[in-house]
Amino acid sequence: MTVQHTMPGNAAAAGSGEPYLVVENLTVRFPTADGLVQAVTDLSYSVELGQTLGIVGESGSGKSVSSMAVLGLHDAKSSRIEGSIRLGGTEVVGLSEAKLRPLRGNAAAMIFQDALAALHPFYKVGSQLTEAYLAHHPQASKKDARRRAIEMLDRVGIPQPDRRVDDFPHQFSGGMRQRAMIAMGLINDPKLIIADEPTTALDVTVQAQILDLLQDLQREFNSAIIIITHDLGVIAEMADDVLVMYGGRAVEYGATKELLTHPEMPYTWGLLSSVPDVTADTGGRLIPIPGNPPSLLRPPKGCPFHPRCAHVDKVPANLCSTELPELLPGSRGADHLKRCHLADPDAIYRDQVLPEIAPDLVEES
Amino acid sequence: MFAYIVKRLLAGFLVVTLISMMVYALFWYGPRSPAQELCRRESNNRCTPEKLERYEEALGYNNSVTSEYGKWAKGLVAGRDITVGASVIHCEAPCLGLSYRTRQPVFEEMKTRLPATISLAVGAASITLTIGVTVGVLAARRRGTFADKALVSTTLFMSSIPYYLFALLSMLYLTIVYDVFPQTGYTPLTDNPGAWFTGLLLPWLALGFYNSTSYTRFSRGAMVESLSEDYIRTARAKGLTSRVVVMRHALRAALVPVVTIFGIDFAFLLAGTIFTEKIFDIQGIGRWGLDATLIKDLPVVQATVLFGSIIIVVANIIVDIIYSILDPRVRLS
Amino acid sequence: MSDAKTPHEGAEPSVRGATAGTPQDPTAEPDLHSSDVPGAGTDEPVLTFEEAAAHGHTATVLDPDATPVLEVENLRMYFPVKSSGLIRRTVGHVQAVDGISFQVPRGGALGLVGESGCGKSTTGRLITRLYDPTSGSMRFDGETDLATVSRRQMKPLRRDIQMIFQDPYSSLNPRHTVGTIVGTPLRVHNMVPKNQVLKRVQELLEVVGLNPEHYNRYPNEFSGGQRQRIGIARALALQPKLMVADEPVSALDVSIQAQVINLLQDLQAEFNIAFLFIAHDLAVVRHFCPEIAVMYLGKIVEVADRETLYQRPFHPYTQALLSAVPDVKQAAIGGRRERLRLEGDVPSPINPPSGCRFRTRCPFAQEICAKVEPPLMQVGPRHKVACHFAGELGDHPDHPVTAPLLGLDQAGSPDPAATPLAQADPGPGFADTWFDIKRGQMTGRTSAGTVGTTTPGS
Incomplete structure (x- = not known):
């Protein structure tokens, strides 16, 4: 990779030997008109570089809420977050919006379910990619950013990337949109990738392609991956460790082989x-x-x-x-x-x- | 795109033609004919059957509605000669006929009234859009706070006041009682820009501000919705600043429905703002049409209806085109 | 726990359900008052594992002697593609469904699988006549052809053919109570006297495991799984002979999916309803359907009984599809499963590839595939496949097996020396003789039940 990036706390993390992401006693609550919603309670887990953690659970189990907290994506006004999330040695909980921004999409990136909804319908795929790049490389020129966007589209297997870069998301097929989404997530070489149901809306053969891609990319960049899914099959084939969540809590946690053969x-x-x-x-x-x-x-x-x-x-x-x-x-x-x-x-x-x-x-x- | 516009224009032409036919039919088969009305008015309430017959003949009401409509339509395309008493007046195409009241070509009068209505509409619409969208976006970003709730209830309260009352009271208190604004009225921009501005300032503010309340709620709603879209979460997860997220990602999407409604609303303003023109004494299209309706001045009524329907048809087409430009997923066909 | 309280007034403690075996067991009496299993309320007692397990069904078993309730033959649905411009000419057709034949056994289930855009949902809509087919026939109950009946003639048939939709959120009118939703078909078709409608509605709600007292509630007061039950109750109201279930569980949470599948299995056994089960989830289809047809780009490429299709599929697309499904058992081995990789996307159904439609993505495609469309040939007692190189994965033949059948040479050109083998398309069902691809000859069951063979003339 040609692009340099600085990561606050990266060196510290490397020195301490701590896993790249450490979540400790995380609790996320949302005050609502009906009362306090206890979305995540006392959750702890960690992911090392080059490793994949699978988080499995049903809707409302807190699996997405907890990973959104890793990027500090919950609105400070409408959520109460306790505990500790250390991303490459940086404490994320309580960090100001201004200090969170350099981490988002840079130290850690998210890949969302349903890329059609997750990409802006009015902007070209390329401009959404360059925007992500320029947000963390303010000194780069638009031309550099575009070159980088094409390079990433090519890397995730989109044919004719120099032409498709100017397409709108709705002009892509479902699988290609998800690839573009992954390209956008990886454009700043994040060390942690959080994939939230990355293949749920896709056909099985496309799902298999996307999972292949994620594994290839992980091997290439030695990144840590959290894959959130309800599909134990995906977990079995992708994850090194599994965290089973229910009602906002971890109910089982262990190595995939061990946990799925002896639950x-x-x-x-x-x-x-x-x-x-x-x-x-x-x-x-x-x-x-x-x-x-x-x-x-x-x-x-x-x-x-x-x-x-x-x-x-x-x-x-x-x-x-x-x-x-x-x-x-x-x-x-x-x-x-x-x-x-x-x-x-x-x-x-x-x-x-x-x-x-x-x-x-x-x-x- | 071109074929689409042609198709829409053809359909619009059909609609406008049908509307103009209906106006004729209403005048012909309505309870009291315009001839009766004119005869009564011009003979000081002493309209005799003989006089009435003369009026009916002069205005063509003794002919069939189809032949008179045919004459009118022909005049619109090719111009025609109209006999008034002993003299014959040539009415150039597009001939909309002669006003029953002034005996002058309607089209000429329309040209003098149009600038007043356009000035009023453009000014008021700019205020509506600026206030509406700005306040709406601010409220959406502070959704759920006291300021947001207060604002929503204020706009609801405002829109529950009938507009004529609102306009009348602002005229009464701001011009007559407290003299905050100068006397309203329309002076052509080319004659005296200062007088043009001061005379229209209060009508602009009254109309613009009143209409902005619904735009505030509307753009707030559109903004709240677009802020909760998945792609906003994506934009935040990319590490964009909240200003970029709001202005570039959320507002862009929220503007689409706002612009659509605004296009149609603006067309309605152009077609004539009856209350505003009446209350603030502006000689525009709306007031002209109102006065003509009261005295059954068919050619003028027909002209204002025709103008209004053309504006609405064209505005609809323009809105669709803008929509397809704003939202790349929409293809016109 | 469960013996302490009754789950529902009127319902017995569910030990009775323990005999609710597999549907093919005629002595088994499924406990349809099993609202304790789905847990219609939240405070209901939970079964012990043994009881819960007894409620769970094993995969449905094939009844080879069932007569077909629906026979679809050569069904086509072409949607016109209009040009943009002033005069909108038809410039092409989306060949959504292109000449498919299959049958659904009475009281049984046929699965229809394939990826998005393969035409499986269109097929479901054709059978319920939400679309009018371009051509083909759909014989229902041995007599009526659903493809040609008028709208008016279709109305009484709608009783017999019902549909369950994917999205339990948008397929129920939010402004109607559950009682109205389930009761409307009863009223429209005069199924029961007016004063009996409510009673029947409550019975139906109980059958699908909802609290009958909840007939006055609105759909938004129910969870996704419960809404799907409402949709099922509505479909059930008319006692249909055939249900077209279009992705009935794919919008539901995994734990809820199994509840609904078990319910459908219960209903199928109790009321002898046949299912055309349309889904993209190969595992769910495998569990529910003893026979499965695989569609690709508007065509059926392979149809077989469950064991054959999932264990010895002959079509490369079926093989690719199956090998792409992530398997939880892989955890014991680690890493990804070996699989047949497909490149690229499904081509456009407006301009499908010539010959075999799968050839553009097929790793085994040769010259003949672009020239000649492979017929859907019967290659086993209950197995048909449309592939020139049909064979088990790792054992695909080097030469087109269809060549002797069609009278072609290896490259797909007509071979004057060869006589086409008289193995015509057996239509929607299966014939007693079939083409043995290994030996390149016809084989089959004779009347005595032994297997005989015919050698192709050459």
Whole structure:
């Protein structure tokens, strides 16, 4: 890459050996007319350079809200943010708008779902890209910025980038728009890329292309990636670590291989059992998670998942509805955290859940 | 684009023709004919059947509506000779006929009245747009604050006052009682720019300010909506300053619906602002049409209606073209 | 927990539902009062896992002997493309659906998959006659041709064919109560006496797992999954024989998707409703449909039973599609799945490529693909594919397998020496004989049930 950029705190981060992004005890609340919406509660995670974290959860689980906070995108007037977010060693929480701006799109960039809505319909793709570049390279000329925009469009695989640079977003196909969105996110060589449902609206073959692209780019630039999705398949193929969120909290956190083969939290089981799979045993059952996601205005007492949990009967003394379980290591090692009162979730999954949802996997595990 | 404009113009021509036919039909089949009205007025309420017959013959009301409309339409294209008493007056194309009241060609009178209406409309519309959009954008950025809420309720209160009352009271208090503004009226710009300006200042402000209340709410709404769009979040995530985000990204999108409505509103202003012209004593198109309607001066009514409908048709086409320029997704066809 | 409280007045504790097995089990009686599973309210008790699991369905099984309720043959839908300009001439056609044939078994389900723009939604709209087809036939219930009936004749048929839409937010009128929405079809078609409408509406709401007392509420008071249930209740009101479900779950949260799929499986078994299930989610389709047709650019490129299509697909497009789906099992292995990569975008349906429409993106395309359109040929008992180089992934033939069938040489030119094999298009259904691509000859079941073969004349 030809472009130089300075990153506040980059050196410090490198020196301390801390992961590039560290989120600690993050809480995000929004005061509304109906009361305080507890969107994210006490969330901690970290991502190292060259690594991918997958955040999975349903709508309202807080997965997007927490990552928006990383860029300080919540309006200070309408949100209350506590805890700590260190991006390359810089504390983001409480930072002024003027100090956040140099970080946004530069140290960390976001790639949004639905590129048609996320790109401005009235401006050419090229001008939206150059705008992002010039925002962080005020000394660069318009010509340089345009050259850089074409270079990026080329890099993300848009054919004839020198011509397509002057197209409007609606003249692109869905997959190309998402590529342009990625090009815009990467134009300033950010060290962290947050991809919020980057492939949700796309067809599977296009989705596969976009995921390939993200992996190629990560390999090339050694960037840290957070991929937010509801698709466990995407997580399985993309992420090194997984964070499962429910009702604004982390409910399970660990290495992808470990977590998806030995899930220890009934909500994760629910996600696995409620989604069919193209290669699954057709004798496996589709078992929905009953009910609806919890209200963030009046979250349930105890474990946030207990009103929908099919395993509360296995925990004595109504513990689930009275006491919030801590996010602690389970029986499978210190790096696999789960928020559940069940004594031996791994055995329950193996002996009860797996035979129902994937009979073919029982022998192997 | 060119084909589109031609097509729209053809359709507009059809609409205007139909409207002018309807005006004729209304005069012919209305409860009391213009001949009766004119006869009564010009003979001091002593209109005899013989006199009436003469009036009817002179004005053509004893002929069929189709033949008279035909004459009028022909005059519009080619000009015609009109007999008034013993003399014959040649009326050049575009001939809109002679006013029943003044016996003068309508088109000539229209040319003297148009500048007043255009001056009024342009001035008032500029004020409307400037105040409306500026205040609307400011309110949208401070959405939910006390200032925003106060502003919204003020504009709602303002628009609940009937306009004629608002105009009348401002005239009464600001000119007559307190003498803040000089006497209103229209002086041609070419005669005396100073008098042109001072005479129109209060009407501009009254009309412009009153109309701006709805633009404030409208542009506030459009702005609130565009500020909540995904692409605004994208723009902020790129690290743009909030000024660029608001002015370049949000306002650009919010302006599209505002401009669309403004185009049509401006056309209505050009077609004549009856209350404003009446209250502030400006001899414009609106007042002319109003006076003519009261005395059933068919050629003048027909002329003002024709003018108004042409303006609206053209404004609609222009708005569509502007729309397609502002929003690249829109293609005219 | 569940034995402590009843989930709903009138509904038994749901142990009964434990027998609600797979739909093909005639003895199984699905518990349609299962509002405890979807959780229509928020304070309802939760089942134990064993009970919840018993409510979950396994994949629907194929009934090979079912008669077709719908037979579509050579269906076409061309949308005219008008020129801009003063006189708007038709300058071309969007070939949204171009000569497709399939059948939907009575009480069964056919899945229609493909990427956006492949024509699958248009097909659904043609069957419900939201569009008038350009040509082709759609025989419903063995007699009426839906393609040619007039609007008036269509009205009574609308009872039998209902549609479920993708977007539960825009497909319900926000100003009507749920009672009105579900009751309107009952009134319009005089299904029940006027004074019975409300009672029937409440029954229907209960069947789809909503609280029957909520008939007076408006759609905005329900969540996305509940709204989709309302849409299903509305479709169910007329006791249709065929439901066209166009992406019925793709707008829903993952946990809610499974609730709705299970509900549809319940209803299918209970009321013997056939489904044309249109979706882009290959895994959902696989679960719901024992038979699946894959569409690409207005054509069916492959149709087969589930096991064949998902495990041994012959068409490169099906292979690419399937290999592109991210698989959660990959977590155990790590990295991405091996897959057949496709380059570029789907071409325009206004000017589709000559010959095989997939050839511009196909890694196996040869000369013949540009010249000759591959016919949709039957290659197995319940397997048809339209590809000159049909074969399992990694085992695609070097020479066009269709050449002997069509009487062509290897490059796709007519071969005077060859006699075309008499393997005509079997139409919407499947024939008892088919073309064995490995051996290049006809094979099939004889009346005695043994397999016989015919050698092509050469």
